[in-house]
Amino acid sequence: MSGEGRDGGGAAKLNAQAKHELLAKMRAANEAAGRNRSERASVAGVLSARAPTKFIDLPEYRRVELQRSASAAIGVSNPFFRHHDRAAGATTEINGRELLNFASYDYLDTNTSPQVASAAREAIERYGLSASASRLVAGERPIHAQLEANLASIYGVEAAVCFVSGYLTNVTTIGCLMGPRDLVIHDEFIHNSALAGIKQSGAARRLFRHNDVKDLEEVLRTVVGDFRRILVVAEGIYSMDGDVVDLPALVDLRSRYGFWLMIDEAHSLGVLGSTGKGSFEHFGIDAADVDIWMGTLSKATSSCGGYVAGSQALIDILKAEAGGFVYSVGLAPVLAAAANESLNILRSEPSRVAKLHHNGSRFLEYAKSAGLNTGRSQGYSVVPVLVGDSLRAVQLSHDLLEDGINVLPIIYPAIPEGTARLRFFMTSRHTDDQLALAVEATARRLKKLETRNFGLASLNIDQMMQFSALMQDVATSK
Numbered sequence: 001m002s003g004e005g006r007d008g009g010g011a012a013k014l015n016a017q018a019k020h021e022l023l024a025k026m027r028a029a030n031e032a033a034g035r036n037r038s039e040r041a042s043v044a045g046v047l048s049a050r051a052p053t054k055f056i057d058l059p060e061y062r063r064v065e066l067q068r069s070a071s072a073a074i075g076v077s078n079p080f081f082r083h084h085d086r087a088a089g090a091t092t093e094i095n096g097r098e099l100l101n102f103a104s105y106d107y108l109d110t111n112t113s114p115q116v117a118s119a120a121r122e123a124i125e126r127y128g129l130s131a132s133a134s135r136l137v138a139g140e141r142p143i144h145a146q147l148e149a150n151l152a153s154i155y156g157v158e159a160a161v162c163f164v165s166g167y168l169t170n171v172t173t174i175g176c177l178m179g180p181r182d183l184v185i186h187d188e189f190i191h192n193s194a195l196a197g198i199k200q201s202g203a204a205r206r207l208f209r210h211n212d213v214k215d216l217e218e219v220l221r222t223v224v225g226d227f228r229r230i231l232v233v234a235e236g237i238y239s240m241d242g243d244v245v246d247l248p249a250l251v252d253l254r255s256r257y258g259f260w261l262m263i264d265e266a267h268s269l270g271v272l273g274s275t276g277k278g279s280f281e282h283f284g285i286d287a288a289d290v291d292i293w294m295g296t297l298s299k300a301t302s303s304c305g306g307y308v309a310g311s312q313a314l315i316d317i318l319k320a321e322a323g324g325f326v327y328s329v330g331l332a333p334v335l336a337a338a339a340n341e342s343l344n345i346l347r348s349e350p351s352r353v354a355k356l357h358h359n360g361s362r363f364l365e366y367a368k369s370a371g372l373n374t375g376r377s378q379g380y381s382v383v384p385v386l387v388g389d390s391l392r393a394v395q396l397s398h399d400l401l402e403d404g405i406n407v408l409p410i411i412y413p414a415i416p417e418g419t420a421r422l423r424f425f426m427t428s429r430h431t432d433d434q435l436a437l438a439v440e441a442t443a444r445r446l447k448k449l450e451t452r453n454f455g456l457a458s459l460n461i462d463q464m465m466q467f468s469a470l471m472q473d474v475a476t477s478k
């Protein structure tokens, strides 16, 4: 149908005229920009004389080299990037050796579940591997909607949306909702992805002392400036320390100060609460009292990607405006199917959550009675063993590998120097015997290192010079 009735012709003429005027304006603007460009080129011309900087000349690269040479000088090899020969859960295989494993987030032991694998295979057969482009362009696969409905119903909120990575989810959500006239206040231990989102948004940033709601209130009371929006960001379970957010106090503050509350449930979905729904279930709080529920699909749901759950309006905004959704490929159908099936297992087998709770608290109890320092951990998904010295933490990880246990150190600059640790991730698959064995080996190996006074203080002067150069370089470039 042409749509041109008696009045349609007039409207079409007006339309054509408007188009013509708009094009004329655009051309004029373009010509003006061109004139400016040629004037600038005749004045400066500096860039054209410049050779491209080589990556090997960058301070970032010097840092990488220094790290390599420092660890060679100190005689401790790099504990990261170990090669696994098969799927890693409660156990793994590295260089042909069967090991106990505490370095994978397979909290509910779904990564090798035949049920999840079969759902993933079906999705591959039906949709292929990739969503190929942004969902706006390439269109929807029903599995996206199923997963999003599943997530929304876990929280009992109106809607959810998925992104291709958990990291990206924080970056693009905060970047989309907040801007230069806004303020984000966050826990000092918040994940790097939230910090990246705040930076991208251009919003002002304040932090509050870890899990200290009184300090947050102090920040709120002393905020100076006429901010358009205020967002407070915290985590359900903190990834480095394994302690739980004081959600009731945050919700109370939200009701008095009127900020948006965003909770990152990366380590709490599938973990907290009697059926693993997360921190709101743990505290018996209405999920609608939190504005933005964020989480990843890479941990308890053994897939890859991230999500936001909340009101329909919030999700509509993100789907229309968040760059990481609009301009990035849709979540691969196979990953959506794997996450969706893992959620189905979470719903139908709460015994896995109970077993994870048992394992977390058992490990904590064993570790404490062996005299290990587990910091603030409350014994759910993450239990750190604090070692203090970065070098000692790295060596302890190597020693434990010799004993058949894979657990990784967290060292400066990921955390402040002096607070280095080994981080143990629990899974529902670990047995009591495995937990007891890991704790016994850790306590024994750590004691040996302490007796030898192994650590930064035990380096000879040449090694110390190497190491302090490394630390200075890292610190100044942070």
Ligand SMILES: Cc1ncc(COP(=O)(O)O)c(C=O)c1O
Pocket (backbone or CB within 6 Å): 165, 166, 167, 168, 170, 191, 193, 235, 239, 264, 266, 267, 296, 297, 298, 299, 304, 305, 306
């Ligand atoms: C608290 C927290 N948020 C976000 C992320 C990013 O998630 P992903 O690794 O799935 O991209 C992580 C990663 O471990 C995390 O610990």
